[in-house]
Amino acid sequence: MTTIQTRNQRAFLFLNRPLFFVIAFCGSFFSLPQVWLSDLPTLTAQQYSLKQLTQEPVKITAHPSPDSPLESRDTSYTKYAGGSVDFSIYTLNGPQWHVHLNPAPTGIVINGQSFRFYCSTELGVPMNLNSFLDIYEFEYLGRKYLCLFTLQEDCLYKGCRFKCYNLYDITDPKKIVPYSFSTIFEGSASFGDFNFDGKMDIVTAMPKAPNSYLESAVDDKGANILVTAYTPDKGKMRKLIQEQKSGNPYYIYVKPKDEELSSFEVLQTDWFMPLKDPSGKVLDPKNFYPAYTPFDPKNDFLYTPEGYRVDKRRWVIQLEDFPDEDGAIDYCEELKAKGFQEVFIKVDHYGPDFLFRVFYGNYWSKEKAQQMHQLLIDRKLLERNKPDAIMALQRD
Numbered sequence: 001m002t003t004i005q006t007r008n009q010r011a012f013l014f015l016n017r018p019l020f021f022v023i024a025f026c027g028s029f030f031s032l033p034q035v036w037l038s039d040l041p042t043l044t045a046q047q048y049s050l051k052q053l054t055q056e057p058v059k060i061t062a063h064p065s066p067d068s069p070l071e072s073r074d075t076s077y078t079k080y081a082g083g084s085v086d087f088s089i090y091t092l093n094g095p096q097w098h099v100h101l102n103p104a105p106t107g108i109v110i111n112g113q114s115f116r117f118y119c120s121t122e123l124g125v126p127m128n129l130n131s132f133l134d135i136y137e138f139e140y141l142g143r144k145y146l147c148l149f150t151l152q153e154d155c156l157y158k159g160c161r162f163k164c165y166n167l168y169d170i171t172d173p174k175k176i177v178p179y180s181f182s183t184i185f186e187g188s189a190s191f192g193d194f195n196f197d198g199k200m201d202i203v204t205a206m207p208k209a210p211n212s213y214l215e216s217a218v219d220d221k222g223a224n225i226l227v228t229a230y231t232p233d234k235g236k237m238r239k240l241i242q243e244q245k246s247g248n249p250y251y252i253y254v255k256p257k258d259e260e261l262s263s264f265e266v267l268q269t270d271w272f273m274p275l276k277d278p279s280g281k282v283l284d285p286k287n288f289y290p291a292y293t294p295f296d297p298k299n300d301f302l303y304t305p306e307g308y309r310v311d312k313r314r315w316v317i318q319l320e321d322f323p324d325e326d327g328a329i330d331y332c333e334e335l336k337a338k339g340f341q342e343v344f345i346k347v348d349h350y351g352p353d354f355l356f357r358v359f360y361g362n363y364w365s366k367e368k369a370q371q372m373h374q375l376l377i378d379r380k381l382l383e384r385n386k387p388d389a390i391m392a393l394q395r396d
Contacts, residue, residue: 046265046276046277046278046279046280047257047263047264047265048254048263048264048265048266048275049189049262049263049264050185050189050190050192050203050227051189051192053192053194053203053271053273054189054192054193054194054201055192055193055196056192056193057188057189057192058138058139058140058188058191058192058200059138059139059140060136060137060138061084061137061138061139061144062082062083062084062136063082063134063135063136063137064080064081064082064083064087064135064137064146065080065081065082066078066079066080067079067080067081067082070088074092074093074094075090075091075092075093076090076091076093077089077090077109078090080135083137084137084170085110085111085146085170085173086110086111087108087109087110087146088108088109089106089107089108089130090106090107090108090109091104091105091106091130092104092105092106103128104128105126105128106128106129106130107126108148108166108168110146110168110173110176111173111174111176115166115168115176115178117148117164117166117180118164118166118178118180119152119162119164119182120180120181120182120364120365121179121180121181121230121237122237122363122364122365122368123178123179123368124363124364124365124367124368124371125365125367125368127152127164129148129150129164129166131150132148132149132150133149133150133151133163133186134147134148134149135147135148136188137170138188138191140191140192140200141193141198141199141200142171143169143171143200144169144170144171145167145168145169145170145191146167146168146170147165147166147167147168147188148165148166148167149163149164149165149166149186150163150164151163151164152164152182161184161259162182162183162184162206163182163183163184163185163186164180164182165180165181165182165183165190166178166179166180167179167180167181167202167232169232177232177234177235178235179232179235179237181202181204181230181237182204182206183203183204183205183206184205184206184207184225184259184261185203185204185205185260185261186260190202190203190204194229194240194272195229195240195250195272196272199231199233200231200232201229201230201231201240202229202230202231202232202237203227203229203230204227204229204230205225205226205227205261206225206226207221207222207223207224207225207226208226209221209224209226209253210226210251210253210268210286210288210289211288211289211290212268212286212287212288212289212290213253213267213268220255223255223256224253224254224255224256224267225253225254225256225261225264226251226252226253226254227251227252227253227254228240228250228251229249229250229251241308242270243306243308245270245287246287246289246292246294246307246308246309247304247306247307247309247310248270248289248308249288250270250271251269251270251271251288252266252268252269252271252275253266253267253269254266254267255267255278265277265278266278266283268283268286269283269285269286270285270286270287270288271285289309292309294307294308294309295307295325295345295347295356296347297347297348297349297354299347300346300394301346302316302344302345302346302359302362302393303344303345303346304343304344304345305328305332305333305336305343305344305345310344310362312362312393312394312395313362313363313364313393313395314364314365314366314392314393314395315361315363315364315365315366315368315369315390315391315392315393316344316359316360316361316362316363316369316390316391316393317359317360317361317369317372317373317376317382317390317391318357318358318359318386318388318390318391319331319335319343319358319359319360319376319381319382319389320357320358321355321356321357321358322355322356322357322358323353323354323355323356324356325345325356327356328345328356328357328358329345331358332344332345332358335360338381340360340376340379340381342360342361342372343358343359343360344358344359344360344361344362345357345358345359346359359391360372360376362393366390369390370390373389373390
């Protein structure tokens with residue numbers, strides 16, 4: 001049975017639970033393996049909410065609250081009680097720190113394990129967060145999580161809507177796994193099993209359009225929202241893509257009812273289930289990117305070794321250059337076999353020749369690129385005498 005078919009069956013069960021039980025009671029007149037995506041019913045409402053798109057909501061089990069402050073040398077701790085794990089939020093003390101000019105470093109200690117706060121999926125630049133809008137524990141699909149969220153640090157004086165989430169998998173208290181992401185959506189509906197594979201996913205929302213979307217005069221580019229999905233997996237936020245569609249990401253492009261994204265109309269989509277447009281018509285799935293030819297020198301794109309286009313961020317680490325596509329792909333596969341998965345290829349045109357450049361990483365922050373640069377040197381994959389290996393990319 002194919003993966004797509006299995007997901008379709010789960011989506012059918014989710015959207016049609018009462019109907020399924022009636023059919024099951026009446027007899028075996030229905031064979032689930034025969035259900036295909038084009039046959040699946042959709043939600044009847046023309047407006048949706050994120051809660052409607054997942055099989056079941058997360059179950060919040062505790063709201064830990066501040067218990068007692070502690071002082072230890074140059075660090076202040078605030079211990080929290082009421083949850084399943086012991087944790088404290090800390091702030092460094094000292095005259096060198098200034099609330100605006102040089103904020104004191106902050107972080108969290110969970111069951112004796114220390115973590116900094118972040119505000120992006122790549123865990124690049126630590127954020128000095130010390131005040132949170134909400135802190136809660138929840139359970140989902142057999143795993144336990146601790147979630148802290150607040151306004152993004154640089155939004156405090158700009159009036160922007162981005163929230164900063166720090167999420168910790170606390171299923172095994174002896175091995176806490178941290179994740180982070182930024183989104184304009186606020187609430188536990190960011191979490192759910194959106195692709196019906198039995199694992200928790202995370203959706204993020206931001207004011208951006210799919211590359212394939214054609215704007216019209218009535219579109220409000222600043223108000224429309226792009227929803228994409230990730231799966232937290234072994235400390236990485238893995239973006240959900242369609243491998244059978246050239247690696248295009250799953251997404252929903254929506255017109256929200258309000259700034260809180262309490263409900264929305266769907267403008268364009270390529271999601272895990274069929275969705276309707278505002279008129280009630282089932283939308284045909286549309287790829288996130290316009291059609292492209294992998295490794296085409298005419299396009300200034302960044303590709304995975306499989307030829308999937310990815311959005312360029314800001315910083316990469318240059319590894320090697322090759323005169324042909326096959327050499328670059330083979331080199332990437334060698335690195336992946338050694339455990340280095342974040343390899344990418346970009347085609348540059350220098351004079352009469354093409355150059356297939358292999359990069360490692362695709363980061364928003366230079367700090368994250370510098371961290372990985374040092375790791376590659378330590379692992380003997382990069383020479384120390386290449387300080388210019390960290391390069392800035394020109395955005396798409």
